[in-house]
Amino acid sequence: MMKKIEDLNYYELLEISPTASSQDIHKAYERIRRVYEPNSVALYSLFSSEETAAIHQRIEDAYRTLVYEDNRKRYDALLRLQNDLPEPLPAPSNYDRRQDQPxxxxxxxxxxxxxxxxxxxxxxxxxxxxxxxxxxxxxxxxxxxxxxxxxxxxxxxxxxxxxxxxxxxxxxxxxxxxxxxxxxxxxxxxxxxxxxxxxxxxxxxxxxxxxxxxxxxxxxxxxx
Amino acid sequence: MIEIQDALRKKEIWAIGGGKGGIGKSLITGNIGIHLARLKKKVLLVDADLGGANLHTTLGIGVPEMTLSDFLNRRAENIQDVIIKTSIPNLSLISGAQDFLDAANPNFAQKTRLLRHLETLDADYILLDLGAGTSFNILDFFLFSDHGILVVLPEPTAIENAYRFIKSAFYRRFKKVVASQNIKDLIDAAMDQKNTMGIRTPYDLIERVKQMEREVGEILELEVLKFRPKLIVNQVRTKNDIQIGFSMKSACQKYFGINVEYLGYVEYDDCVWQSIRSKRPLAIEYPYSRPSRCIERIVHNLLRKEQLTASMLY
Missing domain, CATH: 1.10.260.40 (lambda repressor-like DNA-binding domains)
Structure with missing residues (x-):
């Protein structure tokens, strides 16, 4: 099912799975925001500068929502209401990836x-x-x-x-x-x-x- | 390894295009061919750049006696007659047309005859080196192939043309699967970026088609999933240049809804220029150079059906 770029949920926008750890989110954000930065040569002729700015802003919103655990939980609940969470939800404890930290x-x-x-x-x-x-x-x-x-x-x-x-x-x-x-x-x-x-x-x-x-x-x- | 062997058994046709001229399509095609031939695969290179053939030069072959024009103009009845052997074992070539106008613009019958004959040829791989631009002939060769490969340079001009190429190929593919003339007209109108109907992206187009005929819209959606062009970034000088491939992949996913596979990149090096000047193939003149190694890696990715992953950069 094709989706309009404005309709992508935050996970799709950052190209990560709904079970991604906070580290994955951070890495994906670093990568994606560079793709959609103003004057990005890779987007040349595809998106106007206003469109790029709007996507960039949405990426910021996505990151700031997903990187905080309770914001993310609320957002996931919202997605579940809209039936927009494709994969089974991780148990709440899965969000705590601190044990993965070096x-x-x-x-x-x-x-x-x-x-x-x-x-x-x-x-x-x-x-x-x-x-x-x-x-x-x-x-x-x-x-x-x-x-x-x-x-x-x-x-x-x-x-x-x-x-x-x-x-x-x-x-x-x-x-x-x-x-x-x-x-x-x-x-x-x-x-x-x-x-x-x-x-x-x-x-x-x-x-x-x-x-x-x-x-x-x-x-x-x-x-x- | 067994998987690779299996993948190699079936004949595959790969088309290498990119929209812009001078981005290394012929060079990459020729050298991919050489690397495949070294893996003991029977490879046929076809110079489908009908107006500006020079694949033979990248292989160090002079202007051949028999070319594609002989076949197109029926001076040669069988396509076998225009195949020339190269000095590299397992690698043969159909050189591009050398005459003007006629062969550069084959009519529909000539084109279908060519494609029909290509399908009958005995080879493991047939590589089509496409010309620049987005003319129907070029798009049709691209869509006819099993794998369409796009070459792009990390420059706005090449990127702009690559997107235009993707969009043109995409919409031409759409037109081929729909029967209704109304929808064909709509697709034509959507090709104009400044159309008055507010159709900017393929998503908009599909939505509009769905409003007209729901089933046709759904067929187009399936076509989107099936269209998976591959991408090679040529002449990369920095890490940021390599990144452009991933960025284009992301942009294509979000804008066109298509899954572009990032096959690999080819590093910029003077040895490429030197090999062209000396009219000897890069993979033979400088087999251990970085660009040659890059092309080798691309061939392996193609055979293994793999692509680059962003994690390698971070």
């Missing part, structure tokens, strides 16, 4: 206890999805505090970010605290920032530019 590095373990204390996203009250996608107007500059605020607004714990981005929680904390002296050298910090920004759905370039300006300003006097 072992934590020693540096992560130091902050493991703190991380465990953080509320899991399931218990946390979720902000509506509509709010999540665009970068709020009030963020003029991506400082550590702004990034933290954005993360909290999206109902994500540091643990969630670490799971998806594979950046150690300690580094994420240092980024949010703007602990520039303890953060690693510029190149590594930049890499971590990019990964963090991607999980938040922000433009990595903008986040890096803003943040590294502050990073450079704080570090410069010492290097001279």
């Amino acid at each position: 072992a934590l590095s020693p540096s992560d373990k130091r902050s493991l206890n703190e991380a465990e204390a953080l509320p899991s996203p399931v218990e946390e009250p979720q902000k509506t999805r509509e709010e999540a996608a665009p970068v709020p107007q009030f963020i003029a500059e991506f400082s550590g505090a702004a990034i933290k605020m954005l993360r909290e607004q999206r109902g994500l714990s540091l643990r969630n970010i670490a799971d998806i981005s594979k950046v150690g929680i300690r580094y994420l904390e240092l980024i949010e605290e703007e602990n520039f002296q303890k953060l690693p050298v510029r190149a590594y910090t930049r890499g971590f920032l990019q990964l963090y920004a991607k999980v938040l759905g922000c433009d990595p370039q903008r986040v890096c530019d803003d943040y590294l300006k502050r990073f450079d300003a704080a570090r410069e006097p010492k290097t001279k």
Whole structure:
């Protein structure tokens, strides 16, 4: 059965199975959003720029719905109502793929206890999805505090970010605290920032530019 | 291995097209042929580029005495008479037409005679090297084959033509399966991207056909599932270029609803240009070069009925 692109459900849009793990979702999202980015050469002559922008936005919505477990459960329930979930539903426990995650590095373990204390996203009250996608107007500059605020607004714990981005929680904390002296050298910090920004759905370039300006300003006097 | 052997027993016709000229169709066809012949398969290459034949040159053969024009103009009654042996064991060639106008635009009777004769030939594989463009002759050769292979370059011009080719082939296939003249007219009208009926995608077209005749719409839906062209990205220079194949696959799935198989890519290398300049086949002149290896991998994917998976990139 052929479907119009607007009618594809989020799983079909991201080209994954309804039983995909959060890692699979993240990988698929990374791949698909690159396919439908503006000016993508592979789409040339097939979709107009408005159509590409609309698909891109839907991919963002899909990711932000599926990557949070309780949002995904609600969405699955909706699909089931519409009889649009092709495969049998996984047991709820299947959603928890944390056991699949690679072992934590020693540096992560130091902050493991703190991380465990953080509320899991399931218990946390979720902000509506509509709010999540665009970068709020009030963020003029991506400082550590702004990034933290954005993360909290999206109902994500540091643990969630670490799971998806594979950046150690300690580094994420240092980024949010703007602990520039303890953060690693510029190149590594930049890499971590990019990964963090991607999980938040922000433009990595903008986040890096803003943040590294502050990073450079704080570090410069010492290097001279 | 047994599966491969089984796959090889039946004669298959592969057509290599792509819409745009100069994207390496002949080069890839010739070298796929050589790799297959090395696997001890009987291969016949047919230069179906009727207006601009040069498959013989990529194989290092001069202008042959007997060509497809002799067959089309009935100077040769049997297609066997225009087959020439190459210096490579198991590989033979029907060279393209060398004269102008007449052979470049065969009429319906000439075309059906050619296709009928091709089917009778004794070979494991018949590879049709198609010309550029989306003329009916080219589309018909593409649709006639068991496997249609599209070559594309990682450039907007080639990609645009590849999509146009897919769309044209697709709609021509639709026209062949419907009987009603009204629906044929509708398909013709839908080919115009700026049509006033609001039909932009094959999905829109099928919906409209369903409104007219439900069963015909359902037949077209089945045709969509059966149409599975294969894709080769030629002249890749970066990882992003390789990615274009996956992106096109995704876009075709979402836009046309068709399942394109990404067979593989061929890396860009000066040795390709050098082999053409020296008029010797790439697979013989530079058998261990990266482009030659890439083509070898494509042949293996074709034989095993496999395709590239996105996971290899991440």
